[in-house]
Amino acid sequence: MPSGARTGVRRDPGPGGPQQPSSASRIDGVDDAELARRTAAGDGEAFGELVQRHGLPARRVARAILGVGEDADDAVQNGLIAAWRAIGRFDRRRPFRPWLTRIVANAALDLRRRRKVRDAAPISEYVADTRVKPDRAADHALFRERLRDALATLPEKQRIAVVLFDAEGYLHAEIAEVLGVPEGTVRSYVFHARRTLRRALAAFGEDVKEGTP
Amino acid sequence: MIEYTPFDNQPDPMLGAELRAALDGPDGAPFLARMLAAVEAEAAETAWDVLGRWAPRGLVAAAAAAALFWVIVRRADPGPQGPVASAPVQMEVSPAQPEATVLTVSLLEGR
Numbered sequence: 001m002p003s004g005a006r007t008g009v010r011r012d013p014g015p016g017g018p019q020q021p022s023s024a025s026r027i028d029g030v031d032d033a034e035l036a037r038r039t040a041a042g043d044g045e046a047f048g049e050l051v052q053r054h055g056l057p058a059r060r061v062a063r064a065i066l067g068v069g070e071d072a073d074d075a076v077q078n079g080l081i082a083a084w085r086a087i088g089r090f091d092r093r094r095p096f097r098p099w100l101t102r103i104v105a106n107a108a109l110d111l112r113r114r115r116k117v118r119d120a121a122p123i124s125e126y127v128a129d130t131r132v133k134p135d136r137a138a139d140h141a142l143f144r145e146r147l148r149d150a151l152a153t154l155p156e157k158q159r160i161a162v163v164l165f166d167a168e169g170y171l172h173a174e175i176a177e178v179l180g181v182p183e184g185t186v187r188s189y190v191f192h193a194r195r196t197l198r199r200a201l202a203a204f205g206e207d208v209k210e211g212t213p
Numbered sequence: 214m215i216e217y218t219p220f221d222n223q224p225d226p227m228l229g230a231e232l233r234a235a236l237d238g239p240d241g242a243p244f245l246a247r248m249l250a251a252v253e254a255e256a257a258e259t260a261w262d263v264l265g266r267w268a269p270r271g272l273v274a275a276a277a278a279a280a281l282f283w284v285i286v287r288r289a290d291p292g293p294q295g296p297v298a299s300a301p302v303q304m305e306v307s308p309a310q311p312e313a314t315v316l317t318v319s320l321l322e323g324r
Contacts (some may be wrong), residue, residue, distance in 0.1 A: 044256055049250055055245045060236040068236065073244065075249045084252055144235040151235070166224045166230035187221075195216045195229065 011121065032096035040088045047084055054097050055080070057168050058104040064163040065108040068148065075111045079104030098174045105160065105178060143204060150200035154193050161186050162193035 027035065027049045038046035056077065062072040083090075083103045090099055143172075151159055157179055164170040164178065165186075197202040217225075238244070 001251060020305070044253065047252065051248055052245060055248050056237065056241050057240065060233060063236045068238065073247070077248055080248055080252055081255050144231065147231055147235045151232075162228075163232055163236065166229040169224055169229070172222075176245065191217055191221070194221075194225070194228065198217065 033092040036087055036090050036092055036096055039084070040090075047087070050096065050100075051080060055102050057097065060167060061101050061160065061163060062104055062108040064159050066112055067152070071111055071115065072108065075108035076104055078111065079107035082107060090212055092108065097168075097176075098170065098178060101164070101168075101170075102178045143201070145190065146200060146204045147197065150197050153200075154196055157181070158189045158193035158196075161189035162197070165190045166194070 027038075027046060030046075030049070032050065032053070035046040035050050039050065054148075055076065059072060059076050062075040062079070066072040066075060079100070083100050086103070090096070151163075154162070160179060161175050164175045165172070170178075172183045172186045175186045175190075179186065179189075181189075
């Protein structure tokens with residue numbers, strides 16, 4: 001655990017949003033490895049910057065596992081605290097985000113085990129009744145709801161794999177490391193997940209066509 | 214939407230954008246602020262806080278261990294065995310030859 005660390009971070013991300021740090025920051029342009037080193041040396045601001053950079057992608061991964069709710073945020077929080085404690089053991093020759101993602105994903109899986117949340121159920125809880133035929137005004141919001149619904153039907157590892165590959169830009173090898181499966185298995189997960197999503201979204205398109213006057 | 218194969222090596226940017234939009238919320242900035250506050254609270258906890266949280270349990274455990282040790286020692290100790298005869302008395306009473314240590318003690322005692 002970093003000794004005497006304080007996350008003296010910029011709480012207000014400013015109008016540029018959380019992923020665009022202030023240009024006045026002394027840690028602009030500093031890479032993740034250096035931020036991790038500074039964090040391990042007790043620099044809380046450095047860890048705050050890492051949270052700013054990777055917090056939202058970590059949340060998306062947690063939501064892919066637990067659904068869009070407070071559980072996912074709790075998992076991210078647990079994961080970030082675990083990462084902060086373990087930052088001294090992070091291998092700085094490797095990319096930071098997969099390391100953090102693995103910790104957050106494990107925290108999410110652990111939370112789900114403890115709370116005995118049914119697999120795939122949480123996401124659909126947040127989805128409106130998709131049997132309602134959409135009209136064009138509902139469009140994108142409904143499309144996203146349908147996408148979340150389709151995601152919820154996927155087996156967990158397929159869900160994580162497709163989110164990491166298509167949404168977060170991870171390589172197959174990195175996903176394999178996160179999931180603890182061979183790279184070829186990750187390719188299979190991504191392929192099958194995409195096919196399922198494609199079918200679900202194609203059906204949505206048909207619904208839209210039918211609903212068009 | 215594009216045709217997928219198991220050999221695709223590139224992310225689908227359209228699907229990726231939709232997935233991000235579906236999994237993100239409008240509350241990104243407050244979420245990050247909450248996460249930072251949580252880590253900060255964790256970081257603010259000093260070693261004394263940790264010790265303070267564990268101290269009562271540690272004291273109870275130490276007291277219990279001491280009590281157990283005392284009970285074991287009391288049971289193992291048979292108590293006083295009566296007065297030990299001095300070296301000259303041992304020399305007079307014992308039929309065997311006195312050991313060197315007994316003689317030394319006797320000399321030191323001046324008897």
